[in-house]
Amino acid sequence: MQVYNAPIRDMRFVLQELIGIGDYPEIPGLEEVTPDLADAILEESGKFCTEVLLPLNATGDEEGCVLENGVVRTPKGFKEAYKAFAESGWTAMASAPEWGGQGLPESINKLVEEMSCAANLSFGLYPGLTHGAYQAIVDHASEELKQTYLPKMVEGTWSGTMCLTEAHCGTDLGLLRTRAEPQDDGSYKITGSKIFISAGEHDLTENIIHLVLARLPDAPKGVKGISLFLVPKFLPNADGTPGQRNGVTCSGIEHKMGIKASATCQMSFDEATGWLVGEPHKGMRAMFTMMNSERLSVGVQGLGAAEAAYQGAVAYAKERLQGRSLAGAKHPDKPADPIIVHPDVRRMLMTMRANVEGCRALGGWVARNLDMMKHHPDPETRKEAEDFTALMTPIVKALFTDLGFETASIGMQVYGGHGFIRDHGMEQYVRDSRISMIYEGTNGVQALDLVGRKMPAHMGRYLRAFFHPALAEIDAAIDDDRLSDLVQPLSKAFGGLQLCTAEIAQKGLRDPEEAGAAATEYLRLFGLVALGVMWLRTAKVAHAALDGECDDPEFYKAKLVTAQFYMTRILPQAAGLVAAIRSGKSAMMALDEMAF
Template structure:
């Protein structure tokens, strides 16, 4: 079965050499986040991921969750409860949470690295603290003081879990169709009635209480998304003294049988006159829920990245050990019966696509994490707003591209294994099954593409785009003409210019025909993602080259960075040319096709 080794050396490079943390230096979340503390946190998280969570990954897949229909309780696979309690006892649930509610208050970009590791080790397990953190964020941003005091400390400690309840049997993306009702009661609470489906962590036995965040309509609500409010509905009501009271009218009535992440309980939830409390303003529930959705989309991208990393590691191990045939230019290991498949160009192609995708995405994810930290905590409003433009633009890109590459890398990992990758005994086919959902939930990747093209391009009078192109242009100008790094700067320059031209073309076409946004969306998002990855790789290559020139003792590490950057620029980035051609083909080839011919 696969094993997992956390990429601590790469994290060390990114945190100490790649990321510019000067703008974060004086933020309150940085008070305890010294380099030594960050290193210690990541090192300890790596131990948990490698030694506790990863060994449970196959167990969770084999056993899955079980619904006790008589009690409506979901039973977790053996070992998960103990691992979760240890996770909470060691403070991981409150890593980036507000210290006022028991959290440690560390920066988001530290939390993202931890998230990558636990998702790589055990994506099913990672869903539970991840959903709770998202629900915490919504209450922290939009809840009343009383709601924060009542619910957040227990959620930060991990004693209580959290969920988000959006989808209903008849509506998913189009939430304007939702029917769940919220009837006002005399005491200011509401009575929630309706059914929600595909609710991750909706019921399980690892916590004492689960705090559901539920979208519903009040009787006088206007139609569509303008009439949606957000309600906090606890599994157990909470008494005035903070103790748990009677069971609320919310139950799990079904458990989905899924392709993957089988130890993540995906529940059908029924609300029957359940007591709920409005969070935030009436009819503004969707906006409040998007606090959780946007955070969840970033973390879902990191989830794809984590599973890609685990799949790549398994493929590399197999490629080193599996002996098949001889190298095309003669035996590389004549003392062996055959050469390891690592010598074959096509195997190296698959491994290098995987490596370049993973390390580029890791850099882009943490770079965005720094911008998120500035957006949320910097005292200067103008600086917060500028960072927010980058985060807003990158959220759909990270969610869609990272999960696409997660599935691509998992499939490449299976291909490296050959027939052994298709059978369960090797454990690598689980990566493909588990990561596949990341392209679907938290808004399908097609929805992310439409969000990018239809909203983010035109939002904030173009400031979102400037937030990307300005640092890219400045970086190119700083290093343009430097022969020693030209092989990395010149391809970035070409890709950035192509992206600017394509963006202008797409914007013009959209003004004539809104269908052009949908037709261009997926290809445009990939074009943007590859250009953003090229920016990351060029920055990393410049650093690596300088370290090698200075005679660093970590020569092998920096040389591998340069070689991987070279592969990305020469073998992956050229795809931008074909993406541009596809985009410029327009909506006609899709939309002119007769409906009846499908």
């Protein structure tokens, strides 16, 4: 049986103490965002996820989605849960009030996303994709399209997708063949096939709004010839209700390793009516608005899976009796001690805990910058927040999902043989979390984005958005004796990151393969240092709380212990990554292609 209770206490710590939302009421557009409001939202979301979504997670995995006569049926209970989700206002939470949204900040929304993904990842994909499509339409579509589609999407009665991938092209979208023919009335006829389309067809909403990449007849070759189109499943009537069925159908659903309650569809467009979103041949720019939003959300999926796996592993480790403690029996009244007494089990649980809480803290820092980028009145502050968010997006996507899968796998190991069977539900977290490392751009592509685009952009300006505050955090802690055991390993790892950044930049100018060969290790190194910065900041906050009259001293003591574990048992991996990065491409690229 799967176990999940929303980690409200730690989420409150991140929001109110670590990243701080106390200044939000002073920022235009966030005047009503107070700690009390945040608490209420988190409590209600946690209750909904635990009581409504969690019970559907295992059953949804067992039942999966079924395609019947061109219609996809989601597992039992999903339709009712989605209706309750929308009627409770969760689909409207982070959307703008002008389209019927609540205008709440991403720093709260991302925590709500984490809860839904931890309780039921397959379910969480449906509203998550809609919010990404909403964002692309807000930023790039005409006013008429916004007026027609956004209110329904925000209220949750219509949902959204993004249709990029074709059978012959995944990452290399310059190869796509779907075509768009202009019509006299300003619309377009879209013809082609797409695969791996999450939520492409389902029975949760009355209409589905597809954002489709296609080529115009005069399009140049490659990615510079791609346009974006809005293609509804049903063409809206004049009164806004779904009307005539459009020429878009689901021709099949994928039979997958995980997220089986999420419909992953093969979609056929047969002269389907669509409308241009943004400018002709500028579809990638518009689509990346949605993709970047989704990449951060996919990172949160990894975090959610890791939290659920951690909770399950802790519960099992406390009740499973096997062997005796190496230091002598801890529970002599029982036939054996619970396995949580064993050092190796503690190693696994502490690794899971440090990964989960560190990612939640780093995710909070990124989410705060999303809020500043959108709402802060000072243009320079908005630009700095935009730089930071751009830099951290591939890191959050890749690091969080890597660690999500690794943490779920560790959770299975804690269970031993019982983790490998379905009874406890741990193996589902392993299966479900694996896809997050692949979709929305594989993690290898995220690493290439980091070293190929973000690192050199604007003469290194994006890098300064992280390096400057990180160095300030380290420098401020150097003279604090209570933090010396934490700041020393972090300072060393940060120095290694700086060194590797310079070397990759120099080598990459001479030989792009050198940067490509270092990319994945560099992203992990960057991510480990970023988590270290957050653990150092966490320790500072914990010490300050314990110096005062806090009402929960055990919580802050646990933070200090976990920070120590991270710095001494996980962050030392940075040294090996530095060595691998500096070794260059030769050992990786030397073997002749025919020798493989």
